[in-house]
Amino acid sequence: MKKQTLYDNHGRPISYLRLAVTDRCNLRCFYCMPEEGIRYLPKKELLTFEEIERLVRILAQNGVSKIRLTGGEPFVRTDLMQLIRKIVSIEGVEHVHLTTNGILTAPYIHELKQLGIASVNLSLDTLDRERFKTITRRDEFENTWNTLQQLMAQDIPVKINAVVMEDKNIDDIIPMIELTRTHNVSVRFIEEMPFNGEGNHYTRLVWTYKKILEWIRSHYPDLQKTEDEPHATAYHYQVPGYRGTVGVIAAYSRTFCGSCNRIRVTAQGVLKTCLYDDGVLNIKELMRAGLSDEALEAKLLRAFASRPRDGFEAEAHRRSKFVMESMSTIGG
Helix, strand or coil: CCCCCEECCCCCEECEEEEECCCCCCCCCCCCCCCCCCCCCCHHHCCCHHHHHHHHHHHHCCCCCEEEEECCCHHHCCCHHHHHHHHHCCCCCCEEEEEECCCCCHHHHHHHHHHCCCEEEEECCCCCHHHHHHHHCCCCHHHHHHHHHHHHHCCCCEEEEEEECCCCCHHHHHHHHHHHHHCCCEEEEEECCCCECCCCCCCCCCCCHHHHHHHHHHHCCCCEECCCCCCCCEEEEECCCCCCEEEEECCCCCCCHHHCCEEEECCCCEEECCCCCCCCEEHHHHHHCCCCHHHHHHHHHHHHCCCCCCHHHHHHCCCCCCCCCEHHHHCC
């Protein structure tokens, strides 16, 4: 039986796990990793499916009801659907979501629908094939676009995630919003973060969430604010008469920390209670050392009871001075 929802030391509920199943990716996106890629972990260094299932069961017994599978690119991991089948059947897990770049996803969409996947976040930063090649350093636009079409055809809720980058994809903001005219999708524009394996690309962030919103309003002056769900990371809007919605995520400005209900586990099994910390508990090592479920649960609860107030506090307490990880290694 599911226990009462967990609360951290700041009174925020913990009900959402973002779980990276791999650090590998078939793209080399500008904002995520260097052009030459990153040093991927050997498979033995990743959490096994059995370890992932065990962790999810423990967390679900403590009130974590929403699971998002991320990467890297999750479909690069062999037999991912086998893991998804197990997770959706775990008692206490109410919603399973996916984040993907869509390149390998299309063959599995029908089964994802059957399994009741709650939504898919599709990483798509441009609608232009050449700009897609420039940003991702791969010529895979058609595969991602095909996945989007199939997801919509299956009526699986889709959120398109677009990282806004100066001199890269500003010209795509309005065309992407136009997707919401006739399609019931959410297009979300995200501030670029320093998790690219190299550190900040800019001396200061130019395209803040405020500037993104100002740019949108300059083209859609009648843009309407809509209600944000509890614990939402995005500010949501809608162009009158359009079917879909528009979101702006202050990922670098970190304006939503006060209602954060999410924790992260990296592909190598490290718990992050904030995106900006550098890991607070090595779950994989504890499991492989033979820790019982009860002992592991106790360590998890202690970690949840000492979360930083916000991303700025987490960053200030990092062991390493600079943020140099790739988003691929920490699960988005």
